[in-house]
Amino acid sequence: MGQFKAGKSSFLNSLLGQDVLPVGAIPVTTAITRLQYGNNERALVRHFDGRITEVPLIGIVKFTSEAENPGNSKNVAIVDIELPSLQKYPGMRLVDTPGLGSVYKYHQSASENWLPAVGTALLAVSADRPLSEHDLELIRELTSHTPNIILLLTKADILSPVQQQEVVSFFQQTLQRxxxxxxxxxxxxxxxxTKEYKQRVEEDIFKTICANRDSEFLRILHYKVRSLSQNCLSYLRIALHSSMQADLNRDNLHAQIINEKVKESLMRDELGIISREHQRQTRPLIETYLEQFKVPLTKKVTAKLQNEITSWTGNLWKLSRYYETWVSENLSEEMRVISKTEHVHFLGTLKKAHASFSRSLEAFCKFLGDNIENVLGVKLADVDWKIDVIEPERPDISFAKSFDIHLDLIWFLIPMFLFRQIFERHFIKAIPKEVKINLSRLAYQWKKSVNNSIEAMHAQAINYIHDELSTIEALLSRTQGQTDDIKQLIVQVERLSDNLTKSRI
Ligand SMILES: Nc1nc2c(ncn2[C@@H]2O[C@H](COP(=O)(O)OP(=O)(O)OP(=O)(O)O)[C@@H](O)[C@H]2O)c(=O)[nH]1
Ligand SMILES: [Mg+2]
Known part of the structure; x- marks a missing residue:
């Protein structure tokens, strides 16, 4: 690797003892060129589209030089050259890269893209440009890709031995600093x-690498994976940090939006109280209203009975049956009439409960809307949360008879011609109680019906709140953080990195 015109291609040609790679005074190398041992001399041009063509060695210049392949217009990914002369370096590949820092931006990117594939990096620095900022930057980058970085001070001939020493110590000082x-x-x-330089380089660098080829290979590979893991970890930690922050924000958001004023459990309690309170008042309210009918109804029914009872004939048993049927039919009819004409007055608690539910929902809606607007700056769409007034069903008003006249059990002992008037009086006296019982039952039936409706409105209100809060909860958790996933990834990558460190070669 190295800056343009550092003498990279010339060095490799010299090492090979053969002018394989194009060199020149202007930026030349335009494609990554790999050289390795092969029985016969041959060159393979690998294109980006996967095409591979074999070309004569002499012809590689058409693909690897800027002059003949300007801007890599021939889309060459890599040129692979096999040479019998490289038998001395088994399992090793020499790689020539385009120079960095030239006017050809393409050369720069081709070499930078190669960085992750670097094994041992031999960094050529020309003696006439000893260690630029670009070289330091390249070393920094190489550090995350390989443990083996070696500096090659090229064109040493242009310096005197003293100057060479000066440059070498300048290198070390700069690197240290x-x-x-x-x-x-x-x-x-x-x-x-050349011979001496070449010998040293061959002995110290290439032969050493070849002698320990497999372990060197593994060592570099482990280094790369460890370095990659560290990079990954630092990104993952940033991701974790922001994910945790997002979780926190979301939790805060949640707490601010779903605060005490709009909490579902509290709303349920509140609606439950409204429902119970009103239901409790339903029956007393209806009974109080029906009170006014008691006296006139008793009078009316008593008068009717007095009028009709005289025409009933038979013994006490028969009389009692007449009475039962008569009371049951007449009072049922009266109850039916009252139910029909007066029922609007039974709905007081229903209406009050409706108003309370509506108020409670309105307040909930307002608090929620305010919270959302304050926290998210979004206005909640107006929702039509009208509780329907659920009309109570008309209760069935046919009551079972209820008589406690047990005298008829002994009817055969009682001479009716003596006691008939006493019984008639007894029946007539029982009317106020019958009226009271029937009115009370009417109240009870309507109470059941009204309270069912209150309960239905209660359920409707709870549904509104539940649906709304579930929607908001779902929206708030849709952006569920990735904290757990990231933590898991970090553990995996750390474990991988630890394992590599333990098996360090
Ligand atoms: N004096 C002297 N000149 C050299 C030496 N090695 C290479 N050169 C000259 O340096 C120039 C560049 O050599 P190249 O081998 O093409 O350099 P490069 O680093 O491959 O250049 P790019 O492929 O363009 O990045 C040529 O003119 C060579 O003749 C050397 O050891 N001494
Ligand atoms: Mg070159």
Whole structure:
């Protein structure tokens, strides 16, 4: 790797002892070129679309040089070259990359994209441009991709031995100051002392790597995965932080929107109280209203009975049956009439309960709307939360008879011609009680019916509140945080990274 014109391609040609790669005074290398051992000399051009073409070695310049493949218009991904001369480096691949920092932006991106694939990085720095800020930046980037970074001071021939030493110590000082590390530095020249330089580089770098090829490979691989894990972890921690923040915000949001004033359980309690209170008052209210009918009705029925009873014939038993049927029919009819004409007056608690439910819902709606507007700045759409007035059903007014005249059990002992008047009086005297019982039953039947309606309105109000709160709850939790998922990922990545550290080679 290295800046443009650092002498990368020249170095590799020199190492190979063969001018395989194009070199020049202007930016040249335009495609990643890999060199490795092969029985025969051959070059394979791999295109981005997956196409692979074999070209004569001499022809690779058509694909790897800027002059013949400007801006990589031929869409070359990689050129693979196989050379018998590389037999001395089994299992190793030399890679020439386009130079960094030239006017050709494409060269820059091609090399940067290669970074994650770097094994041992040999960073060429030309003696006439000793260690620029770009080189330092490249070292920083390489640090997350490989543990092996070696500096190659190229074009050493343009410096005197003293200057060479100066440059090398400048390298180390700068590295120490800027990156707090040192790196091995090798000198190279294709012009003078090439043999010595080459020998050192071969011995120290390439032969060492080849001798430990597999373990080096694993070591670099582990380093990459660890480094990747660390990068992932730092992103995941940011994600975790923001997710936790989002959870907190959401919880706060929830607490602010669904506060005490609109809490479902409290609303249920409140509506329950309204329902019970009004239901409790229904019967007394109806009974009080019916009170006014007692006296006139008693008078009317008594008069009618007095008028009709004289025509009844038979013994006491028969008389009693007549009486029962007569009272039952007449009072039922009277009750039916009252029920029909007066029932609107029985609905007082129903109307009051309706008003209370409506008020309670209105307040709930307002509080919720205010909360949402305050917290989210959104206005809740107007909802039509009208409680229907549920008309009570007309109760069935045919009452079973209720008589406590047990005298008829002994009718055969009683001579009617002596006692008939006493019995008639007895029957007539019983009328006020019958009227009272019938009115009370009417009140009871209507109470049941009215209270059923109150209960139905109660259920309706609860449904409104439940549905509304469920919708809002669902909306608030739709953006469910990913905190748990992220935490799990962090644990997985940490475990992976730990395992790699333990099996460190
Ligand atoms: N004096 C001297 N010049 C050299 C040496 N090595 C390479 N050069 C010259 O440096 C120039 C660039 O060499 P290249 O090998 O093309 O450099 P590169 O780093 O591959 O360049 P790009 O592929 O464009 O990034 C050429 O003109 C070479 O002749 C050396 O050791 N000494
Ligand atoms: Mg080159």
């Amino acid at each position: 800027e990156l707090h590390r040192t790196l091995p530095v090798y000198l190279y020249s294709t012009k003078s002392n």
